[in-house]
Amino acid sequence: MDIYRRLMKEMEGEIRRDEPMSAHTWLGVGGPADLFVSPRDRDELARGVAILAEEGIPFLVIGNGSNVVVRDKGIRGAVLTLTRALNTFAIDGRIIRAGAGMGLSRLIDSSLDHSLRGLEFAAGIPGTVGGAVKVNAGSHGGEIGGSIRSVDLMDASGETFARRAEDLGFSYRTSLISRDWIILEAEIELEEGDGEEGRRRIAELLGERRRTQPTGRSAGCIFRNPKGAAAGMLIDRAGLKGLRVGGARVSERHANFILTEPGASADDVIDLITQVREQVERRSGVELELEVEIVGQD
Structure with a gap:
């Protein structure tokens, strides 16, 4: 019995195959997860995790996808979402x-x-x-x-x-x-x-x-504030507001936000993050650390 059929047999929550993660992240980008599992409750979550462990299937836990960038090749293994099981x-x-x-x-x-x-x-x-x-x-x-x-x-x-x-x-x-x-x-x-x-x-x-933050599709602040400075200020000083890669761009209102447009890819977002980090380090000597998490297959 394959893992999908076993999960379907032993769990009552929602189980999907090849689920596009672009539908589950605030940036609206990301390739498919092999399995997408939404347990019904806490006991079913424990059962699902145990099954995945027995089968040797890696898994990633997400909430509502507001602070994550999923790569375009997606996620091998399972994604567990807890918004149904643990909404107490x-x-x-x-x-x-x-x-x-x-x-x-x-x-x-x-x-x-x-x-x-x-x-x-x-x-x-x-x-x-x-x-x-x-x-x-x-x-x-x-x-x-x-x-x-x-x-x-x-x-x-x-x-x-x-x-x-x-x-x-x-x-x-x-x-x-x-x-x-x-x-x-x-x-x-x-x-x-x-x-x-x-x-x-x-x-x-x-x-x-x-007044200070953009509307539109974003993951919130992309970088942590380094000690003694604001990441957005450093990005602004490097002249990067409005910088664009494909369907992703640095917000003109708050430079620590990246906005995505329809058709944007995770590669666009990740390439833009890389450019911003390189140019800020070149301009100010500060290496920005990510606040968002980049996950999925390279």
Whole structure:
């Protein structure tokens, strides 16, 4: 029995073959995944991971594809999406347990519904709770790692375990969460406060984003800010706003964003990233580090 037929037999979630990843990334680029698996719930996720491990099939976990570039040749093995299986929310006083597949914007909104504050800084950051925790997403002086108490995880064989926040090494746009671990759920501690005041603060932050960041297809910021500087400023100083490769171009409004047009390819995006890094290093001596993740077959 091949792996597709086995997954179809033993799981009730959605299983697809040769799924174009361009349909699952914010940039709208990327070739097909051999298998695309959307488990129904946490137990089925564990079963699917165990099956893939038994069959020796590598897998990649994605949230809603907001911070990833999938190469044009696609992904060999399986892609697991968690937005169905782990879209959970529970609250006990000031403590929230949020599933990794929950949208970050929904988490913020739900916390304010319960008069809990502390996540307003993340308003407008795309992605899911799991993705935000993995990279310690942040903005406006705040980082999600500062509110995390613990994280439930699953290893590549389907076994689950927990780690306390102090063991996860949260720092600027990174953590010690292994690429081989699947984030299942985060325990988050917030402060009691005025939910409506929080919503007014969010409106201010979103207004600022609309004024300073582009609309259109993008993956958010492409590069991490180097110490003491802003990546967008360095790109702008290198005269790269509007630089284009095929259907991808550097935003004229915010130089740390790359926008894609219909017909763009992952090669366009990756070639443009390479040109920007080379020219910024030549101009300023700074080697920019990626904030997005490039995955798939070379």
